[in-house]
Each structure stands twice: as C-alpha cells, then as structure tokens.
Amino acid sequence: MAGNNLTEEFLSLVSVDRFQEQYRADIDKDLYFGAPLSFIVDAEKRLRERQDRLMAYFSMEYGLASSFYNSFCRQAGISELNNIPANTVFSNYRLADYFFDVNVDNLIDLPIYSGGLGVLAGDTVKTMADYKLPAVAVGILWHSGYFRQRFWFKHGQVPERMQWDPARYPGLVPLKNIVSFKLKNETVRLRLWKYYVFSYKYDYAIPLILLDSNVEENPSHLRILTDQLYRSDNAWIKLMQRLVLGFGGMAALRELGYPVNIYHLNEGHAAFAFIDRCRGLGAAETEGVQRQFAYTCHTPVEAGHDRFSQDVLRDALTEEDFDLTCRFGREESGAVNLTLLAMRASGSINAVSKNHRQVMRLQFPEYGERIKYVTNGVHPYTWLSREVLGVLKAFPEEFEDVDRNPMVLERARGLKSDPQFRTQLWQAHQKNKENLCVFLDKWRLNPDVFTVCWARRIAAYKRPSLILHDIERLRKIVGTTGPLQIILSGKAHPNDNLGFTFVNEMMDTVDSLTSDYDNLKVVILENYDIYLARLLTCGVDVWLNNPLPPFEASGTSGMKAILNGVVQLTTLDGWVVEAADKGVGRIFGYANAPGEIGSEKDLHIQDDASALYQALEEMAALYYKTIQGGKLDHASGWLDMMIDCVASASYFNTYRMLDEYRDLVWAKLGGASLEGNASPRRHDRIEAHELR
Numbered sequence: 001m002a003g004n005n006l007t008e009e010f011l012s013l014v015s016v017d018r019f020q021e022q023y024r025a026d027i028d029k030d031l032y033f034g035a036p037l038s039f040i041v042d043a044e045k046r047l048r049e050r051q052d053r054l055m056a057y058f059s060m061e062y063g064l065a066s067s068f069y070n071s072f073c074r075q076a077g078i079s080e081l082n083n084i085p086a087n088t089v090f091s092n093y094r095l096a097d098y099f100f101d102v103n104v105d106n107l108i109d110l111p112i113y114s115g116g117l118g119v120l121a122g123d124t125v126k127t128m129a130d131y132k133l134p135a136v137a138v139g140i141l142w143h144s145g146y147f148r149q150r151f152w153f154k155h156g157q158v159p160e161r162m163q164w165d166p167a168r169y170p171g172l173v174p175l176k177n178i179v180s181f182k183l184k185n186e187t188v189r190l191r192l193w194k195y196y197v198f199s200y201k202y203d204y205a206i207p208l209i210l211l212d213s214n215v216e217e218n219p220s221h222l223r224i225l226t227d228q229l230y231r232s233d234n235a236w237i238k239l240m241q242r243l244v245l246g247f248g249g250m251a252a253l254r255e256l257g258y259p260v261n262i263y264h265l266n267e268g269h270a271a272f273a274f275i276d277r278c279r280g281l282g283a284a285e286t287e288g289v290q291r292q293f294a295y296t297c298h299t300p301v302e303a304g305h306d307r308f309s310q311d312v313l314r315d316a317l318t319e320e321d322f323d324l325t326c327r328f329g330r331e332e333s334g335a336v337n338l339t340l341l342a343m344r345a346s347g348s349i350n351a352v353s354k355n356h357r358q359v360m361r362l363q364f365p366e367y368g369e370r371i372k373y374v375t376n377g378v379h380p381y382t383w384l385s386r387e388v389l390g391v392l393k394a395f396p397e398e399f400e401d402v403d404r405n406p407m408v409l410e411r412a413r414g415l416k417s418d419p420q421f422r423t424q425l426w427q428a429h430q431k432n433k434e435n436l437c438v439f440l441d442k443w444r445l446n447p448d449v450f451t452v453c454w455a456r457r458i459a460a461y462k463r464p465s466l467i468l469h470d471i472e473r474l475r476k477i478v479g480t481t482g483p484l485q486i487i488l489s490g491k492a493h494p495n496d497n498l499g500f501t502f503v504n505e506m507m508d509t510v511d512s513l514t515s516d517y518d519n520l521k522v523v524i525l526e527n528y529d530i531y532l533a534r535l536l537t538c539g540v541d542v543w544l545n546n547p548l549p550p551f552e553a554s555g556t557s558g559m560k561a562i563l564n565g566v567v568q569l570t571t572l573d574g575w576v577v578e579a580a581d582k583g584v585g586r587i588f589g590y591a592n593a594p595g596e597i598g599s600e601k602d603l604h605i606q607d608d609a610s611a612l613y614q615a616l617e618e619m620a621a622l623y624y625k626t627i628q629g630g631k632l633d634h635a636s637g638w639l640d641m642m643i644d645c646v647a648s649a650s651y652f653n654t655y656r657m658l659d660e661y662r663d664l665v666w667a668k669l670g671g672a673s674l675e676g677n678a679s680p681r682r683h684d685r686i687e688a689h690e691l692r
C-alpha cells in the first residue's frame, strides 16, 4: 500500500508518458526498474525545494557503464536491439576466414557517449550521487548513438548506423513534457526523457534529463538533430546540436521546476546555456550570471574547439541571441569560438590536469591566472574489478573503508613487503587476465603470455599504430624475450580521414603477421566501448598509452588500469605527468619542452617507436623473469610496480576530483557553499593532500 502511494508520489513529480501502457510493470510498489524508488522521490523533492544551492551539469555525452554498473531491470527482459551486438574481431589468427565474432549476452550501455569525455561525465555524475549532491544532469538522447564500427578487410573502418530502442531501455522513461526554443525562422521542440544515476550503494540518485528532437511536432530537418552524436557533415547541424544542449537544456530545467543556480559546462558544447541566461539582461546583470557558471575544458587539440562563422550564426539565431553570442564568443578572426565563449561566460575555468593547465595558459594567455586545474579521475566502484576488490577486502586493517574512501588505497605501499598481499594481488590479476582470455577464447590467448593493450579513441595525436611501426623489431623482441599478445581497439570519428588511415594500416600490418601467430598474436577488437574497456583495463599486463605530448589533456583509461594493478607503458602526458614519480610503470619517448606546445602534426613516430620497443623489451624481460619456471618470484620488481599502481589510484579517482571541484570551483561561485548532506570524505582525505 505504501508502495502504491510512492508510485503516485513519483508520478506527481515526474509525468511519465505512456505510463499505463508501457511502464506500469516496471515502476511499481517501491521499485523503479528494480531499484529503490524512494530515493528517487526523495531526490526529486529535494531538488525542487531550493533549500540548498542546486547545480546543473551539462554534457554532450554520458558514458554511464549501465551495462554493468547498477543496471536496471525490466519485467519484459532485455529487448533484442538493446543487447550488445555480435562484434567481429580482426586478428592474425585465421582459419578459413579472417573473422570470428565475439558474442556477449548483455545489455548495451546507454549509447549516448563516444569516448573519454562521456565516461568522465558518467563517472562524475555517479560520484555526485555517492556524495548526495543537490545536482541534476543534462544531456541528449542520441537515437542512433555515436556509430557502430565495422571492419572491412582492405577497407578499414566502415561506420554503420547504430540501432537501439530507447522506449525499452531499462530505467529510461519519456516524459510528457515538451520544451522548445526559438531560432530566427523556426521553433525547435524537444521531448524530455529521464534516466536516474544511482549511487553505488543505491541510496541516492541524480536525475539525468535527456533532450530529444525526434518528435512529430518538428519538421524532418529538425527531427534528425538528436540522431547521431557529433555529426559534423555541415556547420549547421554542428551548431544545432550545441543549441539543443544549451538552449534546450535551460528550457528543460525551467519546465521541470529545478531552481538551478550553478551551471557546470563539461566542455564548450553547452556554452549556449549562458546565452539563454543572458537574454534581456544588462551588463551588470550578466556579470551576476557569470558568477553562476563553471567551465571545464577537456582538450588542447585544435579540432576540440568549435568555431562557427558569423554567417552560419546569423542564419540560425534570433537577433538577440546572435548579438549576445558575438559579444561573448567572437575571436580575432571574427568567428565565434565556443571555447572562448565558455571562458568568458564562466566565473571559473579549469583544465583537467596540471600539465593541461600549463598548455591552456599558453594557448589563452589573457586568461592565464584564472585557469585552474582539477585532474580527472575515474569512479572506483565502476572500474575496480571484483577480483582486486576482493584482495583489498582481505586486508581490512588497511582497506576496510575502500568503498567509501578510495584515498585509503595509498596504504597499499605499506604492504609492499607483505608476501600475502603480493601473491594475492598477482592472483587477482591473473584471474582478470583469464577472464579476458575466456572472452577471447576463439583467438587462443594464453593467460601466461605477456599481454599489452592499446585501446582508446583513434585520433592522430594518440598514435594508435605506434606499436606496429616496426614489425621486424617486434619479432626480435619476441625472439629474445618470449611470446607477446597485443590487443588493439578504438573508433575513429566517421569524418576523420586520418583516423581511417590508421585503422587501415593496423589491419594491413596484422594481415602480414599470420605466420607469426604462435608467438606474436595481434587482435583488433571492433566497436570499442565501455564494456570492452572494463574487460581490458583490468585484464592485460601492460596498458599502453602513447599520445604525443602535450596533446592528451588528461586521459583516464590508464587510471582504470592502475586501479587494478595494471602497469603503464606511457609517454609523459596528461595525468601521467602527475604520476611520473609514483612508480606506475615505464615512461618513454618525446616530451615537449616546458613552455612550448609544439605541433600536433609532427608525430615523432620514428624515435618514439624505437623508445617504445626498448621499454617494451625490458618490461617483457622482467615479466618473464617474474614467472620463470611457472613459479611466481615474490620479490620481483614487477609486483612493486603493480602495488604502486594500486596505491596511486588513491589520487586518480573521482572522489578526490569531486572534492576539488567542490572546494576550488563550485565553492567560488554564487553565494553560500554547495554542500551534499553526506560528505564522508571531507574529514578523512587522509593521504590525498600529500600527493599534490
């Protein structure tokens, strides 16, 4: 009975469309798709009451790991379209044909992300839920996600339309609310959807509002705006996607009655939210608005800064919006730059690592001192494997509190001389590696073979094929130190021709290695996603990260790996600069001189490949020495590195990151401070300070 009242209370706060026909069975009694409804009701009530300050977090993409993190369930089961599709794997292991598929029977991740930026946003919102922060998140419902990557032999990457079924995705509900915003000559209407991001303990939830232009009221050219993430075939559609997020997002917050007074722009994509807030205001009042905005810049790469010509803007925007946009966003060339707009809009500007701040200050000297940094992190509960968590739990004196407080991971260093801890960590790692080998059983990977992985978005500055640069050298390493398994995965943006070339090149190289298969296995996994990232970041021995410094603003996949004791082989860039003296692995290759950015185009392939092979060979030798004769050498330096990895994750996580956002960013905005009603970490951030 109480449960039914709860459902009614929920429906009075959130008007779910087609509730009777479609969602009755899943929002019933005290459950919301299997999760506790009461915490959703509590959160929704609290957010409308305006007893604390309230934050809206805007992001173009969210990678929530909903395929394995607090997945909701549906009475009717997972519909076919929302299951992970069979993906092809390209490798030098061939029988009759080149290709085998991997089949996974699992819910897909909510396909509203493309890569690291989305995963960071997802991890941030989960941490906000863990902290019980008064916050709401705003994003877009992408009807065909980013894209589905297919490999065609001799063609490389062929993008396909991704298909899924939002109406049957567990935990996602359409609302009756439709909002709109005005353009110069037409009005865009947006349907609102909601998803709830629960804390890891299921005791609080952050609402995620998703905007959707695919409604009957819109003409067809507007209905496609929320079809594909980062569609960029023309400037108009690029602009419109950003207007949907900024203008549409603000309209949605008003429509749903959230009295937001702090706005966090995760990347410049959402900068039009500021223009919305400035309509009808005088100069003094816009200054007040600026004190409500925070902007996080995520990339020093040129392609990461959106620019629009005044012509494109004039054709699209109302006169007032056009004037405001030019006033705040115009750069010297006359074009409007959303990075500049976001910086001028915001009372707080931050980079995402210490090194990135340095680069940003060089790129935007006039903002120099105002640019702060908050180094990215990963959400521990999402990315820590159950195997490694199990080891930590076996040492309660040190790690009892690790769920609530990942800062205690630093204590792993104190266990370096404990043979039990060393052995158990190794065994947990070995278990993770075996799981990966089972997942890839058709390719006959061996858990006792030295395994390296490169997996991330394919972009030139990340140098995806560096490890395949000199095959003869690779063969030599295999010949002198032992067999090698290399796993590669990543998507290139569909309009990135250089990215395509990398995929092609990698496939050609792999094709030339068929006779090496016994000792040198190279496996390229199609359609890199969060599900794969979770398997890979804990299931290999070495996580390879070779961006061209200083173009990786932070990088986060290496943080997922160290959390699981996976050793780094990396250039000195992004987050790694802050971990350089922490013993997390090997650092190699070119590094930019302090005070210089260098060129994105000069990839330093030759020298860095050579440095990479040198380091790889030494690592392989140490690895094989560690397991020589089938017996673990407990004293091996390899285990020291693994332990240093786990310990360093005490810093590179979203709990430390959110503490810093709260203290350095949100606290400086508006009036009183933004407090969650449970902030367990404040007083026990034991070692985090020492690491700065």
Ligand SMILES: *Cc1c(COP(=O)(O)O)cnc(C)c1O
Residues within 6 Å of the ligand: 114, 115, 116, 117, 119, 455, 456, 457, 528, 529, 530, 533, 534, 554, 555, 556, 557, 558, 560
């Ligand atoms: C973590 C993650 C990324 C980010 O990787 P970087 O190392 O920061 O490039 C990209 N894609 C997926 C699917 C991820 O899980």
